[in-house]
Amino acid sequence: xxxxxxxxxxxxxxxxxxxxxxxxxxxALAALFMSLDAYFIGIIQVLVYAGAIMVLFLFIIMLLDLxxxxxxxxxxxxxxxxxxxxxxxxxxxxxxxxxxxxxxxTFPSLARSTxxxxxxxxxxxxxNYNLPFQIIGVVILVATIGAVMLSRRETx
Amino acid sequence: MVTLGDYLIxxxxxxxxGFAGVMVRRxxxxxxxxxELMLNAANLSLVAFSRFHxxxxxxxxxxxxxxxxxxxxxxxxEVAVGLAIVVALFRxxxxxxxxxxTSLKF
Numbered sequence: 191x192x193x194x195x196x197x198x199x200x201x202x203x204x205x206x207x208x209x210x211x212x213x214x215x216x217x218a219l220a221a222l223f224m225s226l227d228a229y230f231i232g233i234i235q236v237l238v239y240a241g242a243i244m245v246l247f248l249f250i251i252m253l254l255d256l257x258x259x260x261x262x263x264x265x266x267x268x269x270x271x272x273x274x275x276x277x278x279x280x281x282x283x284x285x286x287x288x289x290x291x292x293x294x295x296t297f298p299s300l301a302r303s304t305x306x307x308x309x310x311x312x313x314x315x316x317x318n319y320n321l322p323f324q325i326i327g328v329v330i331l332v333a334t335i336g337a338v339m340l341s342r343r344e345t346x
Numbered sequence: 347m348v349t350l351g352d353y354l355i356x357x358x359x360x361x362x363x364g365f366a367g368v369m370v371r372r373x374x375x376x377x378x379x380x381x382e383l384m385l386n387a388a389n390l391s392l393v394a395f396s397r398f399h400x401x402x403x404x405x406x407x408x409x410x411x412x413x414x415x416x417x418x419x420x421x422x423x424e425v426a427v428g429l430a431i432v433v434a435l436f437r438x439x440x441x442x443x444x445x446x447x448t449s450l451k452f
Contacts, residue, residue, distance in 0.1 A: 205375055205381050212379050219360075226353070226397040227406060231389070231414050234442055238418050242381065243425050250429045251375060254436050265372075272369025274360050283358035293351030297397055301404020309365050311415065326419050333423035337430035 205251045206231045209244060224298075227304040230311050356362045361387035374435075378428050385421045389414045423452035 216239040223232035287293050315323055360383060367380025396410030436442055 200349045207374065208376055208379065212382070215383070219390060222353075222356070222390060223393055228393045228396065228411055230416075231393055231411050233417055234415065235386075235389075238422055239382070239386070241423060246351050246425060246429060247375065247379065253435070255376075272392050273366055273430065273438050275369060276366035279365055280358060280412065283362070283396060284355065287354045287358065288352065290354075292398070295398075296347040297398045298348050300400060300406065304406060307406075307408065307411070310405065311411055313414050314408050315415070318409075319416075323414060326416055329420065330423050331350055337426045340380055340427070340430035341432045342375040 205249065207250060212247070213244045216244070227300060228307065229304060230307045241265045285286050350394060350398050354391055357387045357391040357394065360384075360390065372444050372446055374432050374444055375429075377433075377444070378425065382421060382425070385417060393415075 216235060219233040220232045221238070223229075223235055364380045364383030364387060367383065368377050371377055371380065392410045392414050396414075397406045399407040399410075401407055405420070432442060435447065439447060441447070
């Protein structure tokens with residue numbers, strides 16, 4: 191289902207329908223994370239991607255008032271070239287995964303529950319990864335200031 | 347049973363969809379969405395490897411999940427800046443079509 195809606199993101203001509211397909215695709219991906227016992231990442235995925243980022247996308251699409259682009263002719267040569275490169279990439283990924291011996295093993299069972307993974311990730315984040323965590327904070331601050339500066343109208 | 351390879355294949359297909367989206371679509375906003383798909387494909391394989399590598403205490407390897415957390419954070423920042431650039435560009439040129447924006451083309 192995630193892959194179907196992922197394809198729908200790319201082939202939809204109407205940007206709003208495309209964005210809504212992306213929401214469904216991210217929700218399905220969060221379900222996959224849950225099936226891998228990564229509850230914290232699954233919840234973050236729903237909150238940040240399906241919530242915040244997609245609201246931002248829909249807001250921008252509606253702010254810019256984009257219509258479905260039906261006037262344009264599709265550049266068939268460029269599209270075929272892009273699809274060919276993407277297909278080559280997929281064949282390569284399949285080949286690599288097919289030769290990867292670990293890929294045929296099933297997942298080992300967990301000796302302990304992962305329902306406390308917020309606790310574990312939090313400890314790791316503030317202990318081993320404290321410096322990257324603070325750098326990420328600065329990155330977000332810079333991104334926020336940059337976004338405000340870019341979207342500001344010239345008032346002089 | 348589900349193997350590690352199944353998750354890697356799904357992740358690879360998702361990445362390919364995103365890559366095809368970047369290559370084929372000509373609308374900047376759709377291209378940004380396809381970029382998000384590619385980042386999420388990388389996240390999926392990271393989480394699959396995290397679950398695959400069980401450490402002696404019997405818990406999955408949480409280092410990968412911390413890394414996924416960082417990727418999600420950076421992706422959020424990137425989307426904010428990218429959409430701000432799109433809005434500024436739309437104000438200037440009234441278009442979100444990449445073939446209309448050729449000022450830097452030699």
